[in-house]
Amino acid sequence: MDDLGGNIVKRLRMVIALAAIPLFLAGCGDLGSSSMSSGSKGSTSGTQLTGQSTDSDYEGVIQSGHYRVSKSRGVTNTQDSGNTYNLKSFENGMLNVSKKVFSTKNYVFQEGQYLSSTTVQDWLDRKSKTNATGLNPVDNGSKSATKRNPIYIQALEEQDYMTQKNNKLSLAGVTVGIAVNSVDYYKKEQYGATYQTKISKADGEAYAKKTANTVLKRMRQKSALKNVPIVIAIYRQASNDSLVGGNFLAYSNNKAGTTSVSKWTALAQKNYVFPLESGQSSPNSNDASSFSNFKSQVENFFPNLSGVTAQAQYDGKTLQGMHINITTQFYSQTEIISFTQYLQTAAQKYLPSGVPIDITVSSTDGIQSFLSRKASEKTFSSHVFNSY
Amino acid sequence: MDDLGGNIVKRLRMVIALAAIPLFLAGCGDLGSSSMSSGSKGSTSGTQLTGQSTDSDYEGVIQSGHYRVSKSRGVTNTQDSGNTYNLKSFENGMLNVSKKVFSTKNYVFQEGQYLSSTTVQDWLDRKSKTNATGLNPVDNGSKSATKRNPIYIQALEEQDYMTQKNNKLSLAGVTVGIAVNSVDYYKKEQYGATYQTKISKADGEAYAKKTANTVLKRMRQKSALKNVPIVIAIYRQASNDSLVGGNFLAYSNNKAGTTSVSKWTALAQKNYVFPLESGQSSPNSNDASSFSNFKSQVENFFPNLSGVTAQAQYDGKTLQGMHINITTQFYSQTEIISFTQYLQTAAQKYLPSGVPIDITVSSTDGIQSFLSRKASEKTFSSHVFNSY
Numbered sequence: 001m002d003d004l005g006g007n008i009v010k011r012l013r014m015v016i017a018l019a020a021i022p023l024f025l026a027g028c029g030d031l032g033s034s035s036m037s038s039g040s041k042g043s044t045s046g047t048q049l050t051g052q053s054t055d056s057d058y059e060g061v062i063q064s065g066h067y068r069v070s071k072s073r074g075v076t077n078t079q080d081s082g083n084t085y086n087l088k089s090f091e092n093g094m095l096n097v098s099k100k101v102f103s104t105k106n107y108v109f110q111e112g113q114y115l116s117s118t119t120v121q122d123w124l125d126r127k128s129k130t131n132a133t134g135l136n137p138v139d140n141g142s143k144s145a146t147k148r149n150p151i152y153i154q155a156l157e158e159q160d161y162m163t164q165k166n167n168k169l170s171l172a173g174v175t176v177g178i179a180v181n182s183v184d185y186y187k188k189e190q191y192g193a194t195y196q197t198k199i200s201k202a203d204g205e206a207y208a209k210k211t212a213n214t215v216l217k218r219m220r221q222k223s224a225l226k227n228v229p230i231v232i233a234i235y236r237q238a239s240n241d242s243l244v245g246g247n248f249l250a251y252s253n254n255k256a257g258t259t260s261v262s263k264w265t266a267l268a269q270k271n272y273v274f275p276l277e278s279g280q281s282s283p284n285s286n287d288a289s290s291f292s293n294f295k296s297q298v299e300n301f302f303p304n305l306s307g308v309t310a311q312a313q314y315d316g317k318t319l320q321g322m323h324i325n326i327t328t329q330f331y332s333q334t335e336i337i338s339f340t341q342y343l344q345t346a347a348q349k350y351l352p353s354g355v356p357i358d359i360t361v362s363s364t365d366g367i368q369s370f371l372s373r374k375a376s377e378k379t380f381s382s383h384v385f386n387s388y
Numbered sequence: 389m390d391d392l393g394g395n396i397v398k399r400l401r402m403v404i405a406l407a408a409i410p411l412f413l414a415g416c417g418d419l420g421s422s423s424m425s426s427g428s429k430g431s432t433s434g435t436q437l438t439g440q441s442t443d444s445d446y447e448g449v450i451q452s453g454h455y456r457v458s459k460s461r462g463v464t465n466t467q468d469s470g471n472t473y474n475l476k477s478f479e480n481g482m483l484n485v486s487k488k489v490f491s492t493k494n495y496v497f498q499e500g501q502y503l504s505s506t507t508v509q510d511w512l513d514r515k516s517k518t519n520a521t522g523l524n525p526v527d528n529g530s531k532s533a534t535k536r537n538p539i540y541i542q543a544l545e546e547q548d549y550m551t552q553k554n555n556k557l558s559l560a561g562v563t564v565g566i567a568v569n570s571v572d573y574y575k576k577e578q579y580g581a582t583y584q585t586k587i588s589k590a591d592g593e594a595y596a597k598k599t600a601n602t603v604l605k606r607m608r609q610k611s612a613l614k615n616v617p618i619v620i621a622i623y624r625q626a627s628n629d630s631l632v633g634g635n636f637l638a639y640s641n642n643k644a645g646t647t648s649v650s651k652w653t654a655l656a657q658k659n660y661v662f663p664l665e666s667g668q669s670s671p672n673s674n675d676a677s678s679f680s681n682f683k684s685q686v687e688n689f690f691p692n693l694s695g696v697t698a699q700a701q702y703d704g705k706t707l708q709g710m711h712i713n714i715t716t717q718f719y720s721q722t723e724i725i726s727f728t729q730y731l732q733t734a735a736q737k738y739l740p741s742g743v744p745i746d747i748t749v750s751s752t753d754g755i756q757s758f759l760s761r762k763a764s765e766k767t768f769s770s771h772v773f774n775s776y
Contacts, residue, residue: 050726051733053770060726065688067726088775091721244776271776300453311776333479338438338448338455345439367755372771382441383760387476388632388659388699
C-alpha cells in the first residue's frame, strides 16, 4: 500500500489556489437525466454529469470522460493540519452550506476551477516583502506562543455551482470555505519540538471575517466571477488531538457584483465525541445517555470488543446525526453476521430517532459490516462485507 | 490497533474442536419476532435471538445477553492457511449449503457447540502412535514434495441449526464443513524455506469423502447428535497466492441415525478473479468483457486510479455474483462523492444484471464508499463514508 504517498497527497489537499481558466463546454449533459455519454471509449468529447445518487446530492461534471478535478488538486501547504477529520468535515460542511443557497435540484457541482495553485499558495502564506498577497499576518519575529503572530488561515477551498441553459453548463455561483485554526502548531527551529499558539473562537472568527472581505474583493476582479453570487463560509479547525472535525461558524451570501460582505449568518453547528469525557456535557443529555445504553448493550455481546465511539453533530441543541464506530478483534464471518443483526435491533431500540445514523464495524482487517438509517427511516439497513 | 493480536486470533480460527456440552435454554425467544430482552442490563437471563436482517439470513442465538460463541473459538492449528479469503469463503459457503437443507424461515443458526477444542485439534493432526484420532495421514518420514504424505484436511467447522418448540430452542440439524488443501505448505526444517505438495482435486475430494464417513460415525456417538440430520460439505482451499477463496465440491445430507454417507451431491461452484490472467477463461465470456468495459470506463475517471479487480462466483456456467474492489490514492470528499455517483451509473450500465454485486472503494485511509445491488434490484444503492 502506498501509505506514505497517500498521506502526503492527503496533506497536500489542505490548500487551494486561484487561476482564471476558461471553461470549455462542448455539448452538455442533460441535468434532468443522469445518462452518461454512450460514445466509444476514449472518444467521449462532451461534458457529462456523474448522475445523482439521491436528491440531496449534487451531480458532478465529467469532461471528455474524465472528472473535472480542482485546479488546486495536489497543491501543498507547508503548514498542514495533522487532523484528518478536519478535511472531510470541511469539504462536507461546504457542501451543506452551499445547499442553503444553491439547490441540488437546479445546480451541478464542479470542483473549483478559478483558484489555482500558485496564487492561493501565496494567499495562505504570511504577508511579507516578497508575498504581498499573503492573508496570514507578517512574522513579527517572536517565538513566544503568546507574542508571535499565529497562522490564522489554514485552508481555503473553492466549489463551483453550475446551471444549464440551452444545453450548456455555465457558472452560477461559487462557494469559498475559509478555515481558521483553533491552535496554530509551530516549531522554533527546523525539526525541533512543536509548540502551540491557541486562537480563541472570537479572534479566529474576526480574523476570518476580515479576510473574507479581502478574498471577495480579489475574486470580483476576475471577469468570470464578477456577476455570480459568492458564498463565503467560515470554518474553525479542530485541534490535532480531536476525534472529530471542526465546525462552521458563519456564512455570507454575497450577491453578484458585491465586493464586501454586508451580512453574516451565524451557524450553531457543533461536534461532540461520545462517550463524553468526564466533566463535559452535550447540548442534549438524552442523546448521550441513549448512546451509553446502546454502547453497554453492544459491549456485552462478545467476550471482547475494543471500542464503541460516536461522532455527534448538533445544530444548537438539536442533534443532526451520528457516525458510530465499533472496533473489534477478529471475528469469524458468522459472528459478524450475527453481531450485525444484533446491532440492527439494538440501534433501533436505543439510538435517537429522526436523525441520520451510520454504524461501522471494523477489525484490524478493515471494515467488516456497516449499518445506516436515514432521518426519515425507522429501521437500519445493513451490509456485511463478504468475499468469495 | 492490535494488529498482531488480530492476526493471531484470525489464524487461530482455522480449527474447530469437539465437546459434548449440554445446552441450557432457559426461556426462549420467539422465532417470529426479532425482539430482544427488554430486561435491565446484565440481568437478562434468557435466550434471545439476534433479529433477522433479511429473509435470507439466519438469526443467531444470544444467551443471557451474550452471543453464544463456538466451543472451538480461538483454538489454534499449527498449520494455517495463509490465505484469508479461504476463511470467509468457507464459513459463508457452509451457510449457503446449509440453506439448501435448513430454511432460514424455520431454523436458527448457532455457532458449533458440540465440537470442542482438544478433540478436533487431535482430528486435524496427523494420525500417530500418540494421536489415534488424527484424520490426516501418518508421517511417512519423507521430505520430498511428491513422496511425503501431505496434510489433506486443513480445517473442520461445525454449525448448529435449531428449531423452536414450546418456547424452547432445540438442536434440529448440524452442518460440518471439511476443508481440504489444494496445496500443502510444509517446511523441511524449523524456520526453513517453505515447500509445497500439490493435491489434485480428485485426490483431495476422495480423501475428504473418506474422512467424512469417519467424522459422521464419530459424531453419531454423541447422544445429542444421534438423531439429527448431519450435513457434511467438502471445501477445497485456494492456494496462498489466490485473490479469491476456494470452493465447495460436494455435500451430503445424512438423515438422523445414519453412520455412513450414502450419497454425495456435486457442487459446480467456482471462483474467478477479474481481470482474468492471460490464457485463462471464465465460464461466460460476456461477464468478463462486461467487467472489462466497466473497468476501463472507471479507470478514465481520475488522473490516477490504482486498481479495479473483482471476485466472481459461478455455479456451472451461471454467474452467481461479484465483489468488486476499487483501490484509489487519496481523493477529497467531493471527489469521492462524484466518483461514487459515476460508479452508480457505470455499474448499472456495464455490469451483468440479475446477480448480487457490491463495489468497495478504498484508499490507504480505508474504505471511502460502497455500492451494492441485490439480484432482484435494478439500481445500485450507495453510501459515502463520512465524518463530522
